[in-house]
Amino acid sequence: MYSKCDIEEKARKEIVRADVEGIVPVPLDRIARALGYEPYKFEGSGDVSGLVDYENKRIYINGNESPQRQRFTLAHEIGHAVLHPGQRIVDYRRNIDAPNTPVEREANQFASELIMPRERFKSAWRERGGNVYRVAAYFGVSHAAASIRAKDLGMELP
Incomplete structure (x- = not known):
């Protein structure tokens, strides 16, 4: 498990690495690409918000959700890529909205630090x-x- 300070520092490092400091709203696609991932939208059910495909270096985001939700989900999935590399995690909307595991809480914290x-x-x-x-x-x-x-x-x- 990571502390809030650790997560904040890791998010900050990704902002610096992607050279997007001071840009608001934060261009999450640039951060994903700096990590070697390509963001993709899929037209899926409302249950799945996103997932990281480590093998193919893709981050999948549910294109049927609101733009604000898509942004948070992308940041959340970037969090998994940074904090939990290689762990296969499919993020269901209910898990992002009300995280019930330390891994999901950490990804949400990372997303908040990255976007805001x-x-x-x-x-x-x-x-x-x-x-x-x-x-x-x-x-x-x-x-x-x-x-x-x-x-x-x-x-x-x-």
């Missing part, structure tokens, strides 16, 4: 007066993802 880096999030929160909808739009994430990130960082929700 701590200091950038705090600045955006202040600049937007704590309006979670405006912050979510800025990062290209759902209201729920921005709310969870704010709570995790100790930001006061209205």
Whole structure:
């Protein structure tokens, strides 16, 4: 298991490695490609959100989900590729929304750190007066993802 600090550092390293520091919304496809993975959308059932195909170096994302959900899922799958290389994990929507294993919680934490880096999030929160909808739009994430990130960082929700 990784600590939150370890996960934050690993996410930061991937942002630096992909040369996307300061770009918002974070271009996740560039991060995936810097890791050697190609993102692919599939038209599947609503049950499966994504998975990493380590052998063929592809990250599959459910194209039927909202753009915000697709972004979070891609970041989550990048998290698996970085934190849990080689582990075959199929991510069902319910597991991403309510992670019930340490591996899923770590991938969610990584996704949050990657999409909404701590200091950038705090600045955006202040600049937007704590309006979670405006912050979510800025990062290209759902209201729920921005709310969870704010709570995790100790930001006061209205």
